[in-house]
Structures are given as C-alpha cells and as structure tokens.
Amino acid sequence: MMREKEIHQMIYRTFRQGVGVAVGPGDDCAALDFGGSRYFLAATDQLVSDVHYIQGKTSAAAIARKLFNRNLSDIAAMGGTPAFALLTVASHSADKKWYSGFIKSIQKEASKWNVSICGGDISSVKKDVTVCTLTINGWVEKNKICLRLNAKSGDILYATGAFGNSFKSGHHLDFTPRIEVGQFVAGEFTKAMIDVSDGLLIDAQRLASASGVGLVLDTARIPLRKGASLKAALSEGEDYELIFAVPASKATMLEKKWPFKNIRLTRLGNFIGGKKGGIYDLEKRELTAIHKTGFDHFDDK
Amino acid sequence: MMREKEIHQMIYRTFRQGVGVAVGPGDDCAALDFGGSRYFLAATDQLVSDVHYIQGKTSAAAIARKLFNRNLSDIAAMGGTPAFALLTVASHSADKKWYSGFIKSIQKEASKWNVSICGGDISSVKKDVTVCTLTINGWVEKNKICLRLNAKSGDILYATGAFGNSFKSGHHLDFTPRIEVGQFVAGEFTKAMIDVSDGLLIDAQRLASASGVGLVLDTARIPLRKGASLKAALSEGEDYELIFAVPASKATMLEKKWPFKNIRLTRLGNFIGGKKGGIYDLEKRELTAIHKTGFDHFDDK
Numbered sequence: 001m002m003r004e005k006e007i008h009q010m011i012y013r014t015f016r017q018g019v020g021v022a023v024g025p026g027d028d029c030a031a032l033d034f035g036g037s038r039y040f041l042a043a044t045d046q047l048v049s050d051v052h053y054i055q056g057k058t059s060a061a062a063i064a065r066k067l068f069n070r071n072l073s074d075i076a077a078m079g080g081t082p083a084f085a086l087l088t089v090a091s092h093s094a095d096k097k098w099y100s101g102f103i104k105s106i107q108k109e110a111s112k113w114n115v116s117i118c119g120g121d122i123s124s125v126k127k128d129v130t131v132c133t134l135t136i137n138g139w140v141e142k143n144k145i146c147l148r149l150n151a152k153s154g155d156i157l158y159a160t161g162a163f164g165n166s167f168k169s170g171h172h173l174d175f176t177p178r179i180e181v182g183q184f185v186a187g188e189f190t191k192a193m194i195d196v197s198d199g200l201l202i203d204a205q206r207l208a209s210a211s212g213v214g215l216v217l218d219t220a221r222i223p224l225r226k227g228a229s230l231k232a233a234l235s236e237g238e239d240y241e242l243i244f245a246v247p248a249s250k251a252t253m254l255e256k257k258w259p260f261k262n263i264r265l266t267r268l269g270n271f272i273g274g275k276k277g278g279i280y281d282l283e284k285r286e287l288t289a290i291h292k293t294g295f296d297h298f299d300d301k
Numbered sequence: 302m303m304r305e306k307e308i309h310q311m312i313y314r315t316f317r318q319g320v321g322v323a324v325g326p327g328d329d330c331a332a333l334d335f336g337g338s339r340y341f342l343a344a345t346d347q348l349v350s351d352v353h354y355i356q357g358k359t360s361a362a363a364i365a366r367k368l369f370n371r372n373l374s375d376i377a378a379m380g381g382t383p384a385f386a387l388l389t390v391a392s393h394s395a396d397k398k399w400y401s402g403f404i405k406s407i408q409k410e411a412s413k414w415n416v417s418i419c420g421g422d423i424s425s426v427k428k429d430v431t432v433c434t435l436t437i438n439g440w441v442e443k444n445k446i447c448l449r450l451n452a453k454s455g456d457i458l459y460a461t462g463a464f465g466n467s468f469k470s471g472h473h474l475d476f477t478p479r480i481e482v483g484q485f486v487a488g489e490f491t492k493a494m495i496d497v498s499d500g501l502l503i504d505a506q507r508l509a510s511a512s513g514v515g516l517v518l519d520t521a522r523i524p525l526r527k528g529a530s531l532k533a534a535l536s537e538g539e540d541y542e543l544i545f546a547v548p549a550s551k552a553t554m555l556e557k558k559w560p561f562k563n564i565r566l567t568r569l570g571n572f573i574g575g576k577k578g579g580i581y582d583l584e585k586r587e588l589t590a591i592h593k594t595g596f597d598h599f600d601d602k
Binding site: 004006007008010011014015016017018020021023024025029030032034040042043044045046048049050051052083084086087088090096099100103104106107110111114115116117118119120121122123124125126127128129131133135137297 | 305307308309311312315316317318319321322324325326330331333335341343344345346347349350351352353384385387388389391397400401404405407408411412415416417418419420421422423424425426427428429430432434436438598
C-alpha cells in the first residue's frame with residue numbers, strides 16, 4: 001500500500017532548493033527571499049471532482065469558492081497576506097455556463113482579499129473528471145513568519161473555530177479563511193502554525209513532528225461542529241481552521257487581547273518533550289494509535 | 302459550440318488586476334512588479350492524459366520532462382530566466398514507481414536550469430485520468446521584457462527551429478526550451494515574442510492581434526520538421542519554438558550575430574498595417590480562412 005507520506009518523503013529527498021528559497025516543500029507555503037523585510041509566499045492546491053466535492057451536486061461557484069479559500073488558508077497559516085493567484089481548470093463537462101459561474105465566483109472571492117488572478121490555463125479532459133488548481137502568492141514580514149518547526153515543549157496549542165462534520169454540513173464549501181487571525185497571532189503570539197485541512201490529529205502531529213516535540217491534547221476541550229463526534233473532529237479534516245503554538249507566558253495576553261468576537265479561540269493542549277510527534281490524551285493514551293489520523297489520498301492503493 | 306477563445310475573453314473581462322501586476326492574463330507569463338530593475342514572471346500550465354500525451358504509452362519521466370519544459374517555454378517567450386516552480390499531480394493510476402520516475406525526471410530538468418521545485422500538492426482521482434500542473438516563476442529585466450503587443454508594422458517575423466509533426470515524431474516530449482535564445486534576442490533584437498505551442502498560425506495571429514497589426518507569411522520559408530506538411534506546420538502546434546518581431550533595421554545584425562550553431566533561425570515574413578490579426582500568404586490569401594488555426598480544447602463541444 002502506498003501512503004501519501006511516502007510520496008512526500010520522495011519529494012523532500014529529491015527536490016533540491018537553490019538560492020532564494022528560505023522555506024521549501026513541507027510547510028503550508030514555500031517562502032522565497034528576494035531581499036527586503038518580507039518573504040514572498042507560494043503555495044498550490046487542487047480540487048478534484050468526486051474527491052474534494054461531488055460532481056453534479058456542487059455548483060461551479062461553490063467549487064471556485066472552495067478552491068480559492070483553501071489556498072488562502074495556507075497563506076493564513078504562515079501569518080501572511082495574499083496578493084496574486086494563477087488558476088488552471090481541466091474538465092470534461094465544463095461548458096460556457098459552468099465557466100461563467102466559476103470565473104465570476106473566483107473573482108468575487110479574490111476581490112474580498114485584494115488578490116489579482118493574473119494568469120492560468122484551461123484544458124479539456126477525455127473522461128468525466130474535473131481538476132482545478134490554484135497557485136496563491138502572498139507576503140509575510142520575515143520576523144513574523146510561522147513555520148511548523150517552531151513549536152517548543154511547554155507551548156500551549158490553540159485552535160480557531162470548531163472541528164468535524166465539515167463535508168456533510170457543507171462547511172468545506174463555505175468557510176472564511178483565517179487570514180486575519182493568522183496576521184494577528186503571527187510573530188506576536190506564535191511562530192508555529194498550521195491550517196487543519198487533512199484532520200486535527202494529523203495536522204497537530206505534523207506541527208509536533210516538525211518541531212521535534214510531543215503533544216498532550218485535552219480531547220474534551222475540542223470544539224465540535226454541529227453533528228460531529230470526537231472521532232470526526234480528530235480525523236475528518238476539511239476544517240480550514242488554524243492551530244498554533246503559544247509560549248505559556250503569552251497565553252493570558254492572547255486570550256485577553258483576542259479581537260475576533262465571532263471566532264472561537266480554544267486552548268487544546270500542551271506541547272511536551274519526549275517522543276517526537278507523539279500525540280497523547282490526558283490519560284497518556286497515544287491518540288494516533290486509537291484514531292485514524294486523517295484523510296490519505298492513497299488509502300485504497 | 303464553445304471555443305477556448307470565448308473562455309479566455311470571459312477571463313480577461315472578469316479578472317481585475319491590482320497593484321503590482323504589470324502584465325496580467327493574455328501573455329505567455331504574468332509579470333509582477335515588486336520594485337527594482339526586474340519583473341517577477343509567473344505562468345502555469347497543465348498536462349492531461351490522452352490530451353497532451355498517451356496514457357500508458359508515455360513514461361512518467363517523459364511526462365515530467367514535457368510538463369517542465371513547456372512551462373519553461375513560456376518563460377523563454379518573455380526573454381526571462383526561470384527560478385522557482387510548484388507542482389501538482391492528480392492521478393488515479395500513479396503508483397510509487399510512477400511517482401519515483403516523475404519526481405526524479407522533474408528534478409533532472411530543474412537542475413539543468415537552476416530551478417527550485419519549492420512546493421506542490423498530490424491528489425487521487427476516481428477515474429483513470431492524470432492531470433499534472435506546474436507553476437513556473439522567473440525573472441526578466443524590465444527593459445528587456447517581450448510582450449505580444451509590441452510588434453510593429455514593418456517588423457520582420459523570425460522563428461527558431463522547425464514546425465509540424467511534433468506529436469507523432471515525439472518532439473513534443475523531447476525538446477529543449479529556447480531559454481537561451483529568448484535571453485539573447487530580448488531587448489536587443491525584439492520586444493515582441495511568443496512561443497508556438499498551439500500552432501504557428503494561431504500563435505502568429507495572437508502576436509499580430511495583440512499588436513494591432515497584420516502579417517504576411519512567406520509559407521515556402523517555414524522550416525518543416527521531418528514528416529511534416531505545410532498544413533501540419535501551420536496548425537498542429539506543440540513545437541515549443543519562439544517566433545518574434547525584429548525591427549527591419551536590426552535584422553541583418555541579428556542574422557550576423559546569431560550564436561546558436563544548432564538552432565535554425567528563419568525569416569518567416571513581415572508585419573504590415575491593415576486588418577488587425579490578419580495573416581496572409583504572398584498571394585494575399587488570408588491563411589486563417591484556408592487553414593485550421595491550431596489546437597482548440599473545445600472543438601468537440
């Protein structure tokens with residue numbers, strides 16, 4: 001059986017990063033250094049019919065919105081500000097009406113965040129499949145960039161929003177990327193952040209693993225989206241919330257200063273020394289041994 | 302029937318370009334202005350199974366090579382130097398062996414041009430389709446950038462290499478992008494260039510249309526790839542050669558200074574006033590009325 005992680009490992013081993021790449025593959029965005037006080041951020045993500053949405057049931061406008069906002073979620077996770085995007089569509093079934101709805105919806109989202117869609121490509125496909133990709137670029141101050149590898153033993157893990165039941169509830173098509181939260185916490189309260197797209201457990205583990213620490217999750221505190229079980233909240237993914245590590249000395253100040261009335265902030269647990277990437281509950285049970293960690297594109301191979 | 306051009310028109314009409322976008326959709330690359338003496342170039346292109354290569358017959362290494370080099374061809378057309386890339390794969394059939402061949406081949410090409418593959422995404426697909434995309438970034442000196450809209454009446458159209466029969470001959474999988482040629486001619490000999498990917502006739506027409514001029518093509522001079530008819534050379538595409546407009550006063554000097562012993566340089570015709578985008582042969586017949594202009598992804602819709 002092939003796991004997504006194995007391909008990622010191949011990529012990390014093979015792709016050589018040259019001059020100007022401050023952060024390469026393995027974080028939410030790559031960060032490029034052109035000099036000056038900011039990094040240029042770059043990420044790309046795709047939506048595939050019947051994997052990321054249901055063909056025939058999901059409108060072109062909803063597909064466009066999800067594609068755009070899930071890319072923005074990667075910029076949010078770095079503490080960045082989005083700026084430019086490129087777009088591709090490969091589709092068998094898309095007609096003029098579909099493209100019209102798709103293009104208008106992309107522009108509508110882009111306008112909210114002052115993003116210029118400055119290029120792209122369209123292609124036909126011989127079978128009934130649609131694949132859309134978006135490449136997003138943005139900026140972040142060098143001293144504010146948030147990376148997966150910066151969590152420290154003793155830090156507190158915080159999360160925005162709620163988890164689980166995203167697909168069935170339609171949240172995955174209709175969420176607001178946490179750009180403003182990312183910008184608020186970056187540098188000031190955290191240097192270690194990730195967005196939860198594949199699942200709270202696997203994304204928390206990625207943060208812990210990259211940082212070389214473990215994590216104790218107080219599972220009773222995890223905010224559940226309406227209709228979600230704890231299991232769903234841990235493993236289903238598509239939440240597009242941010243989780244981030246805050247030094248214990250800054251936790252009270254963060255909670256006091258939190259300016260987002262409609263965005264829930266929750267203290268989920270504590271980073272600890274010991275096994276790198278080990279995720280435990282309060283009873284010291286290893287959660288990744290009990291629960292499916294998250295969505296894997298190659299689980300059925 | 303839907304034509305690719307109609308979707309392009311929708312895109313040009315709908316997507317608003319904000320601060321920092323010097324060149325938006327409609328050229329080979331977007332050009333972003335971050336200040337300084339250079340533009341940052343951005344383009345994205347995709348390869349779709351059974352559209353751009355034959356599934357099962359084309360190796361993962363060959364697919365990767367074509368994907369990478371056809372994106373580089375867009376950088377070449379701006380007179381630019383490639384620097385960074387992002388990669389996505391959505392595939393049903395790709396297994397560990399396929400990914401291994403693909404990833405190594407991408408890195409092999411990237412190494413030749415000092416390009417860092419700094420991010421990407423992989424996904425499964427429910428049907429037997431593979432879609433790969435690459436986003437390429439690079440740099441070009443602002444005073445050397447080559448755009449489609451800069452050809453002038455009286456300029457001479459030059460081309461590199463030969464045309465036609467690219468798919469059957471395998472050229473489309475195994476060409477060298479004309480980066481060095483682009484850099485040599487950019488600024489010094491031309492400010493108007495495009496790469497020929499969809500077909501000599503349609504790409505020449507794009508150059509003429511954007512520039513608001515017409516073009517007389519001396520069809521007898523078009524270099525034919527082995528096995529190619531004139532019709533194939535005009536319409537088939539996938540040539541990945543450069544065509545560019547050179548002021549008549551610089552033509553002799555260009556031919557004299559041409560440093561590429563193994564790359565043929567051919568004078569193909571002359572830009573003229575009159576009908577914008579009108580392409581004629583020496584007998585004043587409008588070529589776009591006689592020949593299919595090029596590949597259209599939506600010809601069968």
